[in-house]
Amino acid sequence: MEQKQTSVVKTPRNSDGAQRSSYRQSYRSYVGAVSRLGLTSALTARRLNTSRRAPRAHNITDKVSPEHLAVLVKKEWQLSYVTPLFQFRHTQLKRYSQQLSAFIAAERQGVAVEVEEPQHSFKASFSVVHGMAEAEEDAETILIQVHSKHHFSRRDDPEKCVWSGWLACINGSPEYIRSLPKDFICLPLFGSSGGDPLTSSVKSWFQQTFDCCFGSLEINHTSLQWLGSLWTNCQPESNIQHLKMIWAVPVVPPLQITYTVNPQDAWELWTCVRKDAQVEKEGEEEEEEEEEGIIDIEEVNMFMQELKSHFYRHFKLDLSAGNLVQVSTALGSAKTSGRIKISNSRYMISTLTLLTECALLKMPV
């Protein structure tokens, strides 16, 4: 590893021909990006998966520690995408905690700060959330918390958590992750909760330390529809209580329509849609066992279409003209601005899988 870092500049071995070895090699490098990433199929047309596994109730409480789950589940997170982190090591978290604490102190107070000083007014701590990674290529989730210490608080007062965030990769595209050199860790999904100044401090520390970039991750119309359907699908196992959708209709003045569906009604509609689709598929090919648990985009679209036509029948308003901006159930809520709240940890993984996919779609390289 050390070797690799120091040899960034290769001295030509003997003559000028050394670094431009052959026509074939240089051709390969010259043909460039497209072939390197092997994204020959649809570089310009990368889309969300059109079918995904139905969320199964994970026994995630067995794998992930309850403290960590408690942190992840309670809050509403603002999402960002992150380009791959350069030389991030899960083994160096203690040092990162120290550095980030010092960095925040320096940013906050505008003074120089010694990194190893133990008494910063803000204390950042990194920890690994074990048990979240699903696929073999997924890097373990990282949780970051910033505690503040009041000047006047007594020594034994508990420190108050003023900011928290996490970096995750759940079921990330193995092709993409494998295409990265091994100095890079892919944790494309970043959620943060807390004051904006702290968020931007943490982001800029990451940018300067791991040479990565943060961009905001909005949850688009299609993804919201997916979430609504996936959550509805859980109704028999755990009561979703309601399916609430907010639509923004582009009229003057802007109109927001909140459309709440009774959970049982939503479930019944969903099963009808599922059954129709299954029957159709069965007619084509008889592979029912394998189709079980796989939800197709067609079904999602049909479900939404039915919900919209129901609304039209009552209010003579076609929601297709508008945009779905928020979906919420008892399992969680998601907003188009990229805010997400996961209320039930049992179905967290499928939600995060979808969001990881959204984040990976945003990767510039």
Added chain:
Amino acid sequence: MAAKLSLSGPSDSDTSSPSDQSVSGRSVNRSLRIAEKERRKNEAEDPFVLALKYFSDVEPGTPVNGNDQLERNLVCVEKVAYSKGLHPEAISIMLEFAMSLRMGSSPCVRVLKCLIPSSVVPQEAVVRAVVWLGIGKIPISTQVLFIKWVLTVFDMIDAKDQLRAIYGFIFSFVTEENLCPFICHLLYLLTRKESVRVFRVRKLLELQSKVGRQPFLMHLLSLYKVFCPELVTLSIPSPMKNAFRNHNSPWKSALLAVQKRNGSQVSSSSLSLTAKDKTNSRKRKHCHLEVPALNSAVNKQAQTDSCSSRKVVPLVQIHSFAQLLENMHRIELPAQMGSLLGSSLTLQFLDCVQDESALLRLNSWLGYALHEEFLFCNDAGSFQNSEEALQFLEKLLSTLHFRQEGFSSIEVFLYKFLNAWDGSLLRPQILGLMSNIPVVTSSQIGQFLFEPLMQLFFTSSLFFKCGLMECLNNMLLKWLTWHSVYALEDDLDISLNSHTSINITLSGFKDSVMELVHFVGRLATVGLQLEGCHSLLLSFILDFYETVCDMFLKYGLPLVVMPPPGVFYPALFAADPVSVDRLAYIMYRYKVNLTSAKRQEKLKEQAFHISRQTFHEFNHYVVVMVNCLWNSKMFHQGMGVQLGEEVLLKSNVPQYSNSFDLIHHPAFLSYAVDFHQKCWPGRKDMDLNSIKHSKPWRWYLEYLFTQGYDGLKQFVQSNISWQPIAGDGGSDDLATQQR
């Protein structure tokens, strides 16, 4: 005192006079100084030499008041100092005299003020003086004056190794409140990685807590951060200029004057060092377009601590090309690779970076910036902020131009962006980026480039069409240049080994080029129809074919592709003579390329193959051109343009088969008329056909060629065997290449 003196001590300190001590150490200057001594003997009577002798020998405790000798000698030294400057030895003597307080502190200030070096300042003198600072009872204001002097002449000190050796000693003065700003500046100039220690960091931080965030402290600390980011962290507020306020030093003007007079120019960069700090206080709205600042990496260093014997130099510390060359093998990559785009110096370095991870980091940042600005557009109306985007793209273009190589992230971005582009936003820049796209394999080129470009081309203005033609021409030129460089470099006999893998990539390259040329052919054909054969568009298209026709000879690519009829005929029948001339030139180059290719083909066994079809097309075009321009057989059988006899008769054009020869061609008609008038000034009725006769025909051609139609000339000379004297026009002959 003795101990301290020996610390800075000269190696041959047995010489008694302090003036000789400066001779020590620097063997480089030794010979110079021997010569100096010689001269000194000759000038034993010089009052300046006597004055120096006085100052080096004067007994401690000599009274100052009413001392005429002192006054006389001091005035003498001052006169020399302000006119010519003091030579190194004189500096040593005078500095030693002043700092040792041999005659108290009152002459000290006056001496310091006249210490104008003529060439260099001996390091030993400075070191000794610094030592005096620690032991003498020099008033604080004089101490400040001395440090200011050191800062002023810092770049003229002949070496800095001993000064660095007493870094800790100098550091101890930071606690002195009045000295601190100047000491910090001096330390800033002397600091090396090994000088940065935890206890020094703590000391400075402790000072900071006492005096607040003073710019001089912050600046020194920020340098410490450059070397040891794992020890100290700070955020530099943007208005950080004037960290060290020493610009008003009393010696500056005198020094400049002396240097001017001596004709030497020792740049004193140490003073201006902080003035050039970027004043980037303007808060940017879109920070993603901001090139990150150059910082040294935190984690890498910590990890390589184990092998710290290997000295690395942070890129931040490199300020000149010479330094870059010197340290090339041990430069440490910055924390953020994007920062390399910030200056031309770092770009030089980027050119040598081969590390895949480093390039991926750079590409990630670049791709991120482009995507956020042009594709995701999160904050509404970022397109309105196109001034910033414009500057960013311009910078990117100049980087590409400098590197002669693209970035894969730009390529990926463009493939996405072309589908969203309206063809007018930042058109020159986007087209510029596009022309830098490296070779695209023929299987992908259609989907990534041609489809979006075709849509844009057919729906955009004439100027876009011209711009795109130019862009594609540049792209082709870059591909071909790349090919010729690598094909030559590998000393590759392209035509051989048709079954090795090398040939596969060569044929892959050929396929890509062919795809591109055909694509442009299609665009050009339809574009010319849409725009009514606009001569501007035609000109850009002919530019492209000027590149294409010479691919074999100029770039060594065994490929000849003819233009489609949709380009050939509009150019041949163009109303402006320049287009016809250029077409003639292009056809001439095609002929030269084809004959040369054919010769090579015969020469070698396994020759590359240029298809019969290509020869056929070429021959056909040449026959058409010759028949049309020369033989006046415009609508004959076998020509490209065929019209029924009755249609032609209906048109009522007399002698229609003549209508595109060199006389009647709309592009040349005015020349024919002009020629006719010059040839037969007396004739009242103009009969252009009379030019057809052999003699005037020859004159007419000469006349056309003198008008600068070299392409036409070359075409005629290479394709038509033409004996103008021999007889009438009937003897003119086709000599096109047949196969």
